[in-house]
Amino acid sequence: xxxxxxxxxxxxxxxxxxxxxxxxxxxxxxxxxxxxxxxxxxxxxxxxxxxxxxxxxxxxxxxxxxxxxxxxxxxxxxxxxxxxxxxxxxxxxxxxxxxxxxxxxxxxxxxxxxxxxxxxxxxxxxxxxxxxxxxxxxxxxxxxxxxxxxxxxxxxxxxxxxxxxxxxxxxxxxxxxxxxxxxxxxxxxxxxxxxxxxxxxxxxxxxxxxxxxxxxxxxxxxxxxxxxxxxxxxxxxxxxxxxxxxxxxxxxxxxxxxxxxxxxxxxxxxxxxxxxxxxxxxxxxxxxxxxxxxxxxxxxxxxxxxxxxxxxxxxxxxxxxxxxxxxxxxxxxxxxxxxxxxxxxxxxxxxxxxxxxxxxxxxxxxxxxxxxxxxxxxxxxxxxxxxxxxxxxxxxxxxxxxxxxxxxxxxxxxxxxxxxxxxxxxxxxxxxxx
Ligand SMILES: [Zn+2]
Numbered sequence: 041x042x043x044x045x046x047x048x049x050x051x052x053x054x055x056x057x058x059x060x061x062x063x064x065x066x067x068x069x070x071x072x073x074x075x076x077x078x079x080x081x082x083x084x085x086x087x088x089x090x091x092x093x094x095x096x097x098x099x100x101x102x103x104x105x106x107x108x109x110x111x112x113x114x115x116x117x118x119x120x121x122x123x124x125x126x127x128x129x130x131x132x133x134x135x136x137x138x139x140x141x142x143x144x145x146x147x148x149x150x151x152x153x154x155x156x157x158x159x160x161x162x163x164x165x166x167x168x169x170x171x172x173x174x175x176x177x178x179x180x181x182x183x184x185x186x187x188x189x190x191x192x193x194x195x196x197x198x199x200x201x202x203x204x205x206x207x208x209x210x211x212x213x214x215x216x217x218x219x220x221x222x223x224x225x226x227x228x229x230x231x232x233x234x235x236x237x238x239x240x241x242x243x244x245x246x247x248x249x250x251x252x253x254x255x256x257x258x259x260x261x262x263x264x265x266x267x268x269x270x271x272x273x274x275x276x277x278x279x280x281x282x283x284x285x286x287x288x289x290x291x292x293x294x295x296x297x298x299x300x301x302x303x304x305x306x307x308x309x310x311x312x313x314x315x316x317x318x319x320x321x322x323x324x325x326x327x328x329x330x331x332x333x334x335x336x337x338x339x340x341x342x343x344x345x346x347x348x349x350x351x352x353x354x355x356x357x358x359x360x361x362x363x364x365x366x367x368x369x370x371x372x373x374x375x376x377x378x379x380x381x382x383x384x385x386x387x388x389x390x391x392x393x394x395x396x397x398x399x400x401x402x403x404x405x406x407x408x409x410x411x412x413x414x415x416x417x418x419x420x421x422x423x424x425x426x427x428x429x430x431x432x433x434x435x436x437x438x439x440x441x442x443x444x445x446x447x448x449x450x451x452x453x454x455x456x457x458x459x460x461x462x463x464x465x466x467x468x469x470x471x472x473x474x
Contacts, residue, residue: 235274311371393463
């Protein structure tokens, strides 16, 4: 009898492990033959790659002293010819993305199985956002409901539905000691607008966990709003089908049905169109018109509401990767209002969030203007600045600097969250100074 119980427990454990591990349904087959190339020469490469991306020939993964791009199987020859013509050297760093991710999944699974204290997250019990693996969207929803159940100051509201009918959840962390009827300060944290940047949701949930639990002056008298998973359709598609998916999953019958999705961070109405693509097959497709998407419309409505009821002090959109804190504008090289203030408060964030050390032990955040390397429009940050006049506006690019890129192993969730929390504790009070 005892033996059969042991077997049963092992079987149940296996089921939990199997069902709760991030198992893609089709092995990322769509990425077969896709390569990652690295190019040298910052500005020249960024300009050429931007153009090729708008034409739907490559997918720009990140810029820096080297640029990384995903090159589609059918566009290898034309991209290579373009680069040669411009005198830009390149190197193939990942020859096949499908097998690259298959290998990565095997490694993470092995790590997961060997870790002694396995984190679990079930429908009825999800008390902490996970740090050993990336959560599924339903798990994140369960966690948000749990957060609301645990803290009376937390409100949870669906602010709309996506194209595939998932909820867009907004968390409101209320002040613990609100005084009178004066307009309170408010901050806004956006996570997961880009599907493949999984670390964004993971870190945003960790931050909400810490903010809700905070009983210091940091959060005593402010309203904190957050939409931690802006793009659940894209996130789930990235988990199950195409790890490199960036856009949402909407289909516009008046455009073309074979290229779904709009880049939600090119869909806001501020400088709309600059540096974005009008090609629906491009990863930076801006959509048919500004706010054509359910997600951006839902966010706009709520942010406008907050702006009318509160003193909106700070907007932070959390992305990956690059370890950068960007301030507006992104669509023009002109100076945005309060650039000096955004820069100096941003430096305080970066100093607190950066960890000294080389390689994996160190994380250095750099503060710079969004338009530093190339122009891009239609993003949350520019709209918050331009339409709502929020004084402190940032786009945060989480780790790393490109070694893992979007496929940052879940073992980094803890340190990335800890660092950002340190930075935020410096930034929030600075953003509230009049
Ligand atoms: Zn992003």
